[in-house]
Amino acid sequence: MSLMVLREQLNVLVNSMFLEGLLDAQFRQLQMLQDASNPGFVAEVITLFCEDSERMLTELTKLLDQAVVDYQKVDAYVHQLKGSSSSVGAQSVKLSCIQFKQFCEENNKEGCLSELNMVKHQYYSLRSKFETMLQLEQRIQAYDSEQQN
């Protein structure tokens, strides 16, 4: 597969993610930040984001499983998740988080649970896309380095 095709695929993937509303302009910023000096930036950030998010999602699941929910803690986690998702430009996750936060402020457990599921759903669909994206990027980079060599 040629480099062009890979690039094209990556582009199509990213654009489709934009169209689906998974990503927003912030992701463009991220892409712009990646240059020759730090080639793996986007990948790094995405990995960071994924690790972070998964940890927080597990924490949230645990917290919400308990009989008495500590909404303050939940709120803190959701805020974190919102912050990181907006930094990455994960729009859908961010929007869900905003909703989640609202339920949390209302101490609405059912809302929280359903919204947690929503966030999870959004996150997992995003993650799978991200994984594909990262694979593509790896291949492109591999191609690049091959060419350079």
Next chain:
Amino acid sequence: MAVGGKRRWWWERRAAVVAGVTIAVSVWVGSHCYFRRENMAKAEEALVSMCEERARMIQDQFAVSVNHVHALAILISTFYYQKQPPALDQETFAYYTAKTAFERPLLNGVAYAERIIHSQREIFETRQGWTIMTMKREPSPIQDEYAPVIYSQETVSYIEAIDMMSGEEDRENILRARATGKAVLTKPFRLLESNHLGVVLTFPVYRSGLPEDATVEQLVEATAGYLGGAFDVESLVENLLRQLAGNQEITINVYDITNASEPLIMYGPQIPEGYMPLSHVSMLDFGDPFRKHQMHCRYREKPPLPLSAITTPFGIFVIIMLGGYIVFAAKNHYDNVKEDCRKMEELKVQAEAADVAKSQFLATVSHEIRTPMNGVLGMLDMLLDTDLNLTQKDYAQTAQVCGKALISLINEVLDRAKIEAGKLEIEAVPFDLRSILDDVISLFSSKSREKGIELAVFVSDKVPEVVTGDPGRFRQIITNLVGNSVKFTERGHIFVQVLLADNSDLGADGKVYSGLNGLSQSEKVQIMSDCTFDTLSGFEAADTRNNWENFKLLLSDEMFLPEVSTFDKEPDIVTLIVSVEDTGIGIPLRAQDRVFTPFMQADSSTSRNYGGTGIGLSITKCLVELMGGQINFTSRPNVGSTFTFTAVFKRCNKDAIADTKRTLSEALPTGFKGMKAFIVDGKPVRNAVTRYHLKRLGIAVEVANTVKMMLNSLTRQSSNFRAGRQPYIILIEKDSWYTGMDVYLHNQLLLLKQNDCVLELPKVILLVTCEYDKMSTGSLVDTVIIKPLRASTVAACLQQVLGMEKQQKKELSNGPTNLRNLLAGKNILVVDDNKVNLRVAASALKKYGARVECAERGKDALLLLQLPHKFDACFMDVQMPEMDGFEATRQIRLMESKANEQISNGGASREGEDSMIVEWHLPILAMTADVIQATYEECLKCGMDGYVSKPFEEQQLFQAVAKFLVSKPSSDS
């Protein structure tokens, strides 16, 4: 609640009605009773008077009769007893009494009975020729004494010879009469013959020679006889009363009440009749002290109620009811009005709430729209970067233009909403007014060139170079006004003029002028000369203030009073008058009063022809008012409009000016100082504008109306030019140019040079308004400047023409480069608990050349910031666990203030290279996701210097950072 209220209201109303009716009825009843009682009192009064009258009358009549009987007694004693033989006999007596009967109306007859002792009986009987009879007409039994009637009146002749002592009442009467010597009465009894109720009056007749104070025995002894008369009370009283008025109305009873417990009726019906409740009792005195009599009067019928006793209360009742109804109706009306008023109030509150809600909604919605629109525009940008064929590119570009227009509209709406919600705040930063105007002009230069309209800016020399205010908003106002003018102007000019308010009183006149829109035609015609106007382009303008007449005054003013402003006493406040004049289609008269109303355009066709929403001017007005100014305009249809506004700025102190010049304005090249230029331009206003720009570059200017005049003055002043070592520049307006002029001018100039009038050939620069003009110029012109003029473009042109070296030409200010300048080589600490955010922020800052260190917790940040440290700035997340950004900042500031104290106390404790830093103060900027909520004050309160949104926006980042960091041009590496 409404139902309950209504119910209660209904009950209240009901109660009020009942109370009103009750009052009316009770008043009616009360007054009726009053009238009734009054009536009774009156009736009683009448009764009393009638009764008394009757009583007196009967009494008088009675007394008269008694008196007469008395007289008869005297008669008898005189003529019967004192004459011998007696001069009186039955015949005489009967005759006399019959004749004097009218004197005794109450007595139906009188008779005289002589006192006869038993011993004299026989003598008496024989003398009289009859025997003494008893009442029963029998010969009298033997008694001690007899009282036979000897004389009698005709009417009672039947009692002749009857012994009066034989009757019970008569006997008693006789005994009492002779004992008292007065007239006495019997109790009433049925009289003989008539069978009427009556009383008998008995009067004693004494023999003469009775002493005055005779005892009872003497009286009895002296008694000669008895005179008696029967009062037929019943018929007599009746006769008497018949004569009186009102006889029919009352009934009268007369009683003998000698025995009080058992009154004996004398007159009137046995059983009292008539109207019982009202009666009157009068005492009667018939002269007999032993007997007492009473008269009872009462009405035969109940006294009739007068009509007024019914009608008057009824009238009052009606009046009260009417009055009550009026009050009731008024109250009802009042209630209704109050209710309506309350409803209105409610509606008003609702409406106001709706208005606020609308503004908020607008703000929210526009904000929400902006986000996806940015996506759309970004994608279009990217799309345009890809390989597109021409049609596609055209489509994409159109879409982008539309999108941009939409964004700007949304921004306007957002502005408008913000202003309405009172959330718009005016900044106060130093800025260079002239460069902002230049920027605005350059923004519209392409359009003005296309249309071939003259676009010019003139700023009075007195306006300070740097003022403190809100440059963004000022720019927005100017852009709006100029944008409008450009949109609506097809020919002529647009002229932006900035004056200091106190060096011309024209500003004050503005209000007067605006009232005269389109009226002062005749005045303006006079200003015309050669069918052109003394305005910038020669077209007529709506407002005469910008024509040469006024402008000249202004300029001369400035020339003769140069730079007084350097004195200290100049005021802190700078009020500027900015006018934007165009020669466009103008505003129709009928639309002029709603120009500043949002979404109002002159008419609907305007938006079809020219586009736009009509929100711009209303925002402009709001902004102007926020900046403490006023805006008004003068406009004449098909002539043009002039918008004038005042803006209040603060004057900057000198240091700030120097500072600002360095950081904010791109400095104009200074290499032209001392040069001279000649402007050839027939239009004074226009050449004043050109002069203004050249002056800003430090070029001295001379003016000539035509090329010939210019050449003449060149020749004349040739001696001066020998001294002048600077190259001479000639700027010629397109108007003064004609084909072939270039050759002519060139030759002339060559000639001058040969004559040593000039040292070297002056550079000729042509000023044109549109691209098209550029083509038609000759080849011998050094360069052509397409207007609008800006100091920087002029400078660039001159540099090019004069071949001057590019003096440290800086790149024009665009965001990233400037950010790079600012941030390059800076040590920046980023604190955020979110790894992802941290990473992204760090690399974004790194991209601008900053050296970034990261901390994940507030405590770590504190450790890193232990003094002394190397950081130039710190970006701090606000919301962090354990120690949030605000707390961390407070601690950092605490640390710093301690250190600063030490410095000031311990003198130069920090030696060496940093001695010029007087105090520690690390710029700390908050990073926050929601910029709207995080108000500036909140950050300031805990010692932060500002905030940036997260994720970073370039422009905002730059603005925030620019305040605190000084760019280090040297550290570009």
